Amino acid sequence: MTVQDHPRGGTPVGHMGDLGAVEAAAVHFLRLWADGQTGRDAAVRELVEALGEKAGLATALAFEALFDLCARHGRRPLMRHDVLxxxxxxxxxxxxxxxxxxxxxxxxxxxxxxxxxVRADLAPILAGLARDVGMSLRRFALTKTREPARLRLKTLH
Incomplete structure (x- = not known):
C-alpha cells in the first residue's frame, strides 16, 4: 500500500460526536461544501435558516472563500469523509x-x-476568513442547541 492508496489525512481519529458544537459545524459544512453544488445549496439553506438571510449569506460567502483558498492554494488536498x-x-x-x-x-x-x-502569503487571509466563519458558526451552534423553555422546567407532580 502506498501513501496514495490510503491518504493519512483521511485516517479516522475520532467521532463527530466527540466534537464541540462549533467544531462539528465546521466539519459538517466542510463536507457539504466539498460535496458539490447540491451540498453547497444545502449548506446555504441551513445557514440562512439559522442565522437569517443577511448573516447566513455572508457566512456562506466567507466559507466559500475559505474553502476556495484551501482548495486552490493548499499544501495538499484536504481529505474528508462522507457527509453522513x-x-x-x-x-x-x-x-x-x-x-x-x-x-x-x-x-x-x-x-x-x-x-x-496554505502558502505563507495567503495565511493571514485564510486566518481572517476562519475567524469570520468561526464567529458565525458560534452563533449557528447557539441556534441548534437551544432547548424550548418547557424542556428546562422540572415537573415535580
Missing part, C-alpha cells in the same frame, strides 16, 4: 480546530495552523 459519516478524519479534525481557534482569542494559534494549510 460518523467518523472524524485527521484533516477534518485539524480544520475544525483551526476554525475554532480562529473564533477564540487564539489568533496566533490560528495563524500557525493557516501556515500549515
Amino acid at each position: 459519516c460518523g467518523c472524524l478524519g485527521a484533516d477534518e479534525a485539524c480544520f475544525a480546530t483551526f476554525i475554532s481557534a480562529a473564533a477564540e482569542p487564539a489568533e496566533e494559534d490560528a495563524m500557525l495552523m493557516a501556515f500549515l494549510l
Whole structure:
C-alpha cells in the first residue's frame, strides 16, 4: 500500500460526536461544501435558516472563500469523509480546530495552523476568513442547541 492508496489525512481519529458544537459545524459544512453544488445549496439553506438571510449569506460567502483558498492554494488536498459519516478524519479534525481557534482569542494559534494549510502569503487571509466563519458558526451552534423553555422546567407532580 502506498501513501496514495490510503491518504493519512483521511485516517479516522475520532467521532463527530466527540466534537464541540462549533467544531462539528465546521466539519459538517466542510463536507457539504466539498460535496458539490447540491451540498453547497444545502449548506446555504441551513445557514440562512439559522442565522437569517443577511448573516447566513455572508457566512456562506466567507466559507466559500475559505474553502476556495484551501482548495486552490493548499499544501495538499484536504481529505474528508462522507457527509453522513460518523467518523472524524485527521484533516477534518485539524480544520475544525483551526476554525475554532480562529473564533477564540487564539489568533496566533490560528495563524500557525493557516501556515500549515496554505502558502505563507495567503495565511493571514485564510486566518481572517476562519475567524469570520468561526464567529458565525458560534452563533449557528447557539441556534441548534437551544432547548424550548418547557424542556428546562422540572415537573415535580
